[in-house]
Amino acid sequence: MSKILPSAAHPTAAPAHGLGRTPEAAVRLTSVSKVYGRGTAAVHALRGxxxxxxxxxxxxxxGPSGSGKSTFLHCAAGLDRPTEGAVALGGxxxxxxxxxxxxxxRRDRIGFVFQAFNLMPSLTVLQNITLPLLLAGRKADQRWLAEIVERVGLTGRTGHRPAELSGGQQQRVAIARALVTRPEVAxxxxxxxxxxxxxxxxxxxLxxxxxxxxxxxxxxxxxxxxAAAYADSVLFLADGDIVDEMTAPTVDRVADRMSRLGAWA
Structure with missing residues (x-):
């Protein structure tokens, strides 16, 4: 069974990234803007x-609804191309x-976990986890696969299908699927x-x-x-731009900052 850490415990948390340039960046966005539509109908989802x-x-x-959160993720993960600016994954x-x-x-170097678990209902847990490898024509590293299955707490359930699992177990399958390729970023x-x-x-x-x-x-x-309190740092978006950052977040501090985000933006 996986070990669960309390939200306040970040025993080996990485240093805060800040908004400066760092050579060890896993993902780097540089002056990224995204505009949907044209003319008077144009929507600026991200602004530099x-x-x-x-x-x-x-x-x-x-960030509040419409702040650009999903567009930020889609551009950073290579799911959407920015209108201007550059995105780099590693080098x-x-x-x-x-x-x-x-x-x-995306298939080889990035993992994805969505709100909708996006599992294939006709496949077993093990088949769902290893699907990215199958699509890439790669064989599973059996030791790594066994470790991932154990860490997400699915040992003994690899032969089950999604309909036989709880929602939490299905999301654990999705996390294992995201990690099985050893991605640079999830x-x-x-x-x-x-x-x-x-x-x-x-x-x-987990x-x-x-x-x-x-x-x-x-x-x-x-x-x-x-959820944000489990992170090392929080980026706050408003109107398509990063307007603040918090390191070592707590639930109360994040909630307070969110309540005043509109005024800061």
Whole structure:
């Protein structure tokens, strides 16, 4: 069974990334803007965002509805191309990649965990976890696969199908699937949004554990101050720009900052 860390405990938390340039950045956004539509109908989802996400860190991204959180994640993860600016994963600039190369990069070097678990209902737990490897034509590292299955608490359930699992167990499958390729970055889009409070805490503790014990880099979009308190730092977005950052967040501090975010923006 996986070990769950309390939200206040960040025993091996990575140093705060700040908004400056750091050579060890896992993800780097430089003057990234994203505009949807044209003319008077144009929507500026991101406005010149520049930020480094350091390796081995847990970063939460928060902001009011329409602040650009999802667009930030989509651009950072190579799911969408910015209108202006540059995104780099490690030393790889995403802007110069064609769609085939970008698809390969996402498959091999990025993991995704969404609010909707996005599991294949006809596949077993093990088949769902190893699906990215199958699509990439790669064989599973059996020792790593066994470790991941144990860490997410699914030992003994690998032959089950998603319908036979609870919501929390299904999200654990999704996390294992995101980690099986040993990604440079795991992106979460409201990964606990569909879970009850206790199950959400278990999943958040598991994500925290992957950072502290495996050195995983995690970037998570969330609206929940409790979820954000598991991170090393929180980026606050408003009107498409990063307007503040908090290191060593707590639930109360995050909630207070969110309540006053509009005034700061």
């Amino acid at each position: 965002v520049t930020v480094d996400i350091p390796r081995g860190s847990f970063t939460a991204v928060m 790889s600039e995403l802007g110069g990649l064609d769609e085939t190369a970008l698809t390969r990069l 992106f979460g889009d409201e990964p606990t949004g569909a879970l009850d409070t206790m199950t959400a805490k278990e999943v958040l503790g 994500l925290r554990q992957t950072v502290d014990e495996l050195g995983q880099t995690v970037v998570m979009v969330t609206h929940d101050p409790v």
